[in-house]
Amino acid sequence: MFSFFKNLQRNYSLSKLKNENFKFLFEPNTSDEYVVFDTETTGLNPKEDDILSIGAVKIKNNKILTSETFEVFIKNTQKISSKSIEIHQIRPCDLENAKEMQEAIESFLYFIGSRPLVGYYLEFDVSMINKYLIPMLGIKLPNKMIEVSELYYDKEIAFIPQGNIDLRFDTILKKYNLPNMGAHNSVNDAVMTGMIFLKLTQGK
Template sequence: MFSFYSHFKRKRNFAGLKDETYKFLFEEDKSDEFVVFDTETTGLNPKVDDILSIGAVKIKDNKILTSQTFEVYVKNTKEISSKSIEIHGIRTCDLKNAKKSDEAIKEFLHFIGSRRLVGYYLEFDVSMINKYTLPMLGIKLPNKMIEVSELYYDAQITTIPQGNIDLRFDTMLKKYNIPNMGIHNAVNDAVMTGMIFLKLQNAR
C-alpha cells in the first residue's frame, strides 16, 4: 500500500516537470552516494521565509567527501531578523555577491542529482527547497530522504524503551564524541550531520 502510494506520488510529481533537462532527478541513482545538506534561512516558516544559503557534502564508502562540498549564498530582498542573524550570522551585506535564487537552486539540483538526501530535521530544508522548485520546475524534490533524528531515536529506544529521547543536535554530537565545528553555517552543519549519520550507520 505504502510503496504503491509512493510510486503514485512520484509519478504525479514527474508529470508536473516543466523542464526535461531536469528529469535526471527522477533517474535511478547509480553513484552509491548520499548527500547531506542544510539550509540557512530568514526564519522557520517555508511559506514566508527565504533561503539565505545552502550547504551540502557527499558521502561514499563510509567517508565524507570533504573535497566535494557545495556552498551557495542566495540573494534576498527581505529584511533578515536579528534573531536569525544570531543563529547563522548572515547579514544583508554578506549577500552582496550572492546568486539569484533560480541559479542557486539549479546548481544545488545538479550537485545532488538523484542521490539519497540526509539531514537533521530534513523535512524543513526540503520544504524550503520545494518552495523554489515548484514554481520554477513544477516539481518537489523526488529524492529518497533519510532523517538522522529518526535513526538516532530508533537506536536509542532499544536502550531506553520508556525513556524520553533527547533529539537535540548537540546531544547527538556529544553522544558520538563528534567535535562541534563551532561556526554555525550550512556546510559545517552538513558535515557534522554526516558524521552523526555515519556513526548511526556503523552502529547497526
Template sequence: MFEQMKKKRNLSKLKDKSFSTLFEQNDEIVVFDTETTGLNPKEDEILSIGAVKIKDNKILTSHTFEVYLKNFGAIDAKSITIHGIRPCDLENAKEPLEGIKEFLNYIKGATLVGYYLEFDVAMINKYIKPVLGITLPNKMVEVSEIYFDKTIAMIPQANIDLRFDTILKKCNIPQMGVHNAVNDAIMTAMIYLKLTQEKIDVKNRKKTDF
C-alpha cells in the same frame, strides 16, 4: 507501490526535462542544510545552502557544495545570531533560482540526508515548485529519527533529547566551530555514519559510546 505512483505523477509535472535526473535514483548520498531568514517556509527565504557527499562510507569534504542566495526581505535578528549571515554578506550572492538549480544539479538522484530535513526540503520546494512544477522526489533520511530509534531500543522509557548539539555529544562528534550550512552538513554526515555503521546489541542492551 504508492510511492512509485506518487513519483510518477510528480515526474509528469516536470516543466524542465533537464532536471529529470532528480528522478533517477542512484547510490550517492548527499547531506545538506539550509540557512534561512526564519523558520516559516511560507514566509522566509533561503540565505545559503551547504551540502557534502558520502561515498563508500567516507565524507568527501573536498567535494562540498555551498551557495549564498540573494534575499528580498528582512533577516530575522534571532536567525543572524545563529548563522551569522548579515545583509552585507550577501552582496555577491546569486539569484535564488540560479543557486537552487546548481544545488539540484549537484544532488541529482542521490538520497538526501539531514537533520530536521523536512524543513530544508520545504524551503527548497517553495522555490522549485512554481518554476519546475515539482517537489524534490529524492529518497530522504532523517538522522534524528535514526538516533531516536536506536536510543529508544536501548532505553524504551527514555525521554530522548533530539537537539542537534545533544546528538553530537552522544555520538562523540566534535563541534566544528563556525556555524554555517556546509559545516552543519558535514557534522550531520558524521552523525549519519556513526549511527548507520555502528552495531547495537539491543537484546543485551550493550552500551555504545553514544
C-alpha cells in the same frame, strides 16, 4: 505495496515536471552516494521566511567527501532579522556575491542528482527548497529522504523503550562524542550531520 505507491507518486510527480532538463532527478541512483544538506534561513516559518544559503556535502561509504562540498549564498529581498544573524552569522554584506534564487536552486539540483538526501529536521529544509521548486519546475524534491534524528531515535529507543529521547542536535553530537565544529553555517552543519549519519550507519 508501499513501493508501488512510491512509484505511483514518482510517476505522477514526473508527469508534472515542467523542464525536461531536470529529468535526471527521477532516474535511479547508481552512484551509491548520499547528500547531506542544510539551509540557513531568515526565520523558521517556510511560508514567510527565505533561504539565505544552502550547504551540502556528499557521502560515499564511510567518507564525507569534503572535497566535494556545495555552498551557495542567495540574494534576498527580505531584511535579515538581527536575531537570525546571531545564529547563522550571515550579514547582509556577506550576500554581495550571492546568486539569484533560481540559479542557486538549479545548481543545487545538479549537485544532488537523484541521490538520497540526508539531514537533521530535513522536513524543514526540504519544504524551504520546495517553496521555490514548485513554481520553478512544478514538482517537489523527489529524492529519498533520510532523517538522522529518526535513525537516532530508533537506535536509542531500543535501549530505553519507555524513555524520552533528547533529539537536540548538540545532544546527539555529545552523545556520540563527535566534534562540534563551532560556527553555524550550512556546510558545517551538513558536515556534522554527515558525521552523525556515518556514526549511525557505519558504527558497530
